[in-house]
Amino acid sequence: MFSMIVQPRFVETDALGHINNTVLPQWFEQARTPIFKLFVPSMDPKDWTLILAKIEVEFVSELFYQFDVELRTYIERIGNSSCVIYQEAWQRGQLGAKGRATLVHFDHSSKKSVAIPDDIRAVLAEHPYSEEDS
Amino acid sequence: MFSMIVQPRFVETDALGHINNTVLPQWFEQARTPIFKLFVPSMDPKDWTLILAKIEVEFVSELFYQFDVELRTYIERIGNSSCVIYQEAWQRGQLGAKGRATLVHFDHSSKKSVAIPDDIRAVLAEHPYSEEDS
Amino acid sequence: MFSMIVQPRFVETDALGHINNTVLPQWFEQARTPIFKLFVPSMDPKDWTLILAKIEVEFVSELFYQFDVELRTYIERIGNSSCVIYQEAWQRGQLGAKGRATLVHFDHSSKKSVAIPDDIRAVLAEHPYSEEDS
Amino acid sequence: MFSMIVQPRFVETDALGHINNTVLPQWFEQARTPIFKLFVPSMDPKDWTLILAKIEVEFVSELFYQFDVELRTYIERIGNSSCVIYQEAWQRGQLGAKGRATLVHFDHSSKKSVAIPDDIRAVLAEHPYSEEDS
Numbered sequence: 208m209f210s211m212i213v214q215p216r217f218v219e220t221d222a223l224g225h226i227n228n229t230v231l232p233q234w235f236e237q238a239r240t241p242i243f244k245l246f247v248p249s250m251d252p253k254d255w256t257l258i259l260a261k262i263e264v265e266f267v268s269e270l271f272y273q274f275d276v277e278l279r280t281y282i283e284r285i286g287n288s289s290c291v292i293y294q295e296a297w298q299r300g301q302l303g304a305k306g307r308a309t310l311v312h313f314d315h316s317s318k319k320s321v322a323i324p325d326d327i328r329a330v331l332a333e334h335p336y337s338e339e340d341s
Numbered sequence: 342m343f344s345m346i347v348q349p350r351f352v353e354t355d356a357l358g359h360i361n362n363t364v365l366p367q368w369f370e371q372a373r374t375p376i377f378k379l380f381v382p383s384m385d386p387k388d389w390t391l392i393l394a395k396i397e398v399e400f401v402s403e404l405f406y407q408f409d410v411e412l413r414t415y416i417e418r419i420g421n422s423s424c425v426i427y428q429e430a431w432q433r434g435q436l437g438a439k440g441r442a443t444l445v446h447f448d449h450s451s452k453k454s455v456a457i458p459d460d461i462r463a464v465l466a467e468h469p470y471s472e473e474d475s
Numbered sequence: 476m477f478s479m480i481v482q483p484r485f486v487e488t489d490a491l492g493h494i495n496n497t498v499l500p501q502w503f504e505q506a507r508t509p510i511f512k513l514f515v516p517s518m519d520p521k522d523w524t525l526i527l528a529k530i531e532v533e534f535v536s537e538l539f540y541q542f543d544v545e546l547r548t549y550i551e552r553i554g555n556s557s558c559v560i561y562q563e564a565w566q567r568g569q570l571g572a573k574g575r576a577t578l579v580h581f582d583h584s585s586k587k588s589v590a591i592p593d594d595i596r597a598v599l600a601e602h603p604y605s606e607e608d609s
Numbered sequence: 610m611f612s613m614i615v616q617p618r619f620v621e622t623d624a625l626g627h628i629n630n631t632v633l634p635q636w637f638e639q640a641r642t643p644i645f646k647l648f649v650p651s652m653d654p655k656d657w658t659l660i661l662a663k664i665e666v667e668f669v670s671e672l673f674y675q676f677d678v679e680l681r682t683y684i685e686r687i688g689n690s691s692c693v694i695y696q697e698a699w700q701r702g703q704l705g706a707k708g709r710a711t712l713v714h715f716d717h718s719s720k721k722s723v724a725i726p727d728d729i730r731a732v733l734a735e736h737p738y739s740e741e742d743s
Contacts, residue, residue: 223386233363252356261400263398315357
């Protein structure tokens with residue numbers, strides 16, 4: 208599991224008084240940074256070798272401005288060229304949201320998906336998600 | 342089907358040269374405005390009676406800054422207190438992304454879901470989605 | 476004067492119940508689109524020849540979610556390679572915010588500012604701002 | 610001086626390959642958190658006693674995705690009910706942007722500005738900005 212703490216921004220609240228739903232995909236994107244670093248060690252966008260195929264977010268309970276949020280990131284499934292990331296947002300001991308993102312290892316010049324190299328695959332496998340975690 | 346045209350903002354692009362994936366949930370939220378109006382005729386956030394239970398977005402092809410995007414919004418399923426909205430983003434005749442959002446009719450004071458009234462149900466039913474549409 | 480209507484997004488509100496202040500720079504950026512088109516007719520980011528040197532925004536009165544906003548854009552000053560854009564956000568007949576942006580005509584390959592061509596200068600001059608406008 | 614480290618988000622880049630200009634007001638807002646805490650110890654938006662009167666940002670050099678950014682926040686001027694915050698964004702030893710924000714101590718129920726209490730004034734005075742700092 209990768210863990211990251213995010214301090215909510217005032218701009219991320221909405222008129223209902225809590226964190227707006229469209230913020231979660233942004234937080235989850237940022238919490239995937241350790242995975243980006245595995246695929247793109249330079250972290251330079253010019254070297255990027257990933258695309259996002261799909262995201263989903265389930266909103267479980269309200270998230271608020273004034274408390275830190277812990278983002279937990281797990282690898283749920285590793286395919287040939289893609290992997291499914293499972294993520295959760297926790298605040299004050301409560302699950303606020305959970306989501307999945309399907310990342311594809313991708314060659315932007317040939318516009319083709321590429322098999323995930325074995326060394327990266329091995330590191331990903333160290334961060335598994337199983338139902339018992341949640 | 343509800344249709345809305347959005348003109349991409351420069352801030353909505355990212356370093357890969359196209360529209361960032363986290364923008365789609367924002368566009369789709371805005372394209373649900375006609376549905377918000379059905380449930381909250383005043384459109385005043387203080388009168389809000391909806392919450393979002395789930396979103397998902399599938400990224401089909403790149404979306405670019407310099408061309409308008411058409412957002413198409415359909416009602417896929419109407420339950421007792423919730424409904425599933427199906428949405429697509431089109432640019433230059435190509436499907437860029439598609440998504441679903443599960444909205445729940447909700448009483449913020451009692452913190453309980455509420456059955457969708459028949460008159461709203463009838464209007465929603467006029468905007469159905471069927472597989473043949475896409 | 477260039478005019479553009481923007482329909483506020485729910486995500487653009489904050490917990491104080493109105494439009495968050497950080498949204499104005501995004502709206503004003505989008506309202507400068509006609510000026511971008513003058514300098515970059517293709518509107519392709521790869522052809523971009525502008526950089527932003529400075530922005531300022533003054534918040535005059537609250538802006539709300541449920542009403543359209545008119546963005547008015549004027550050219551306040553045209554220098555050799557830069558120009559100052561003056562902008563206002565109006566809602567229900569009231570001025571909500573006003574701002575300035577200093578744009579520089581710029582060659583991204585040589586990393587140098589470039590004089591504004593006479594034909595563009597002439598079009599800019601057709602949209603002047605004078606104190607009497609406000 | 611208050612210091613805060615921000616790790617840029619991919620969504621915060623734009624098609625020119627660097628951090629979009631509209632992101633700076635968001636970062637600077639977040640970096641004013643210690644000042645928010647002085648005025649609103651609960652940090653609950655319902656207790657908020659501040660409004661923003663004005664912001665300005667000067668863009669000095671490009672900011673990039675792959676390196677941390679340090680936000681430095683100083684108090685430049687303390688008036689009767691308002692104060693001017695001066696802020697800078699540094700990346701890899703280089704100044705990327707600098708800005709000012711005018712905050713007003715405000716009573717949202719009476720819609721009136723309120724004098725800054727002496728104890729808060731004393732803490733603010735411990736974080737002065739003078740030209741030699743930059």
